[in-house]
Amino acid sequence: MDFTQDELQWIIEHVFLPPRLPQKSDPEFVRKEIALLNALVNASDSFLDMLQRMGVAQTTLKTWGYIQTMLRNMAYLHNSESFSQGIIEKLLREMSTGDVLPLHIRAQNAGVIF
Secondary structure: OOOOOHHHHHHHHOOOOOOOOOOOOOOOOOHHHHHHHHHHHHHHHHHHHHHHOOOOOOHHHHHHHEEEEEEEHHHHHHHHOOOOOHHHHHHHHOOOOOOOOOOEEHOOOOEEEE
């Protein structure tokens, strides 16, 4: 995945701690957050492919399948134009045993995990 210089700088500062605290909100925050989530989805895809080629235990593959689904759902929610009740209901209905659905409620600076 290719990042713009601005996205890469943002990812480094938000994953490894910022060199200084932000003095104002970043109007590009959501776009950069989506870039980071998409990079995580791509990395998990590559890692799962590598695990499959290595012939690791099915329990390990199943665990990474849950992680992959969680990351994809997070990216889907962030890429959606609206964080609506319908989207949340759809994702909750599609959940299977073992699935995790993390929700970031930005307005409340809170997280909810199902």
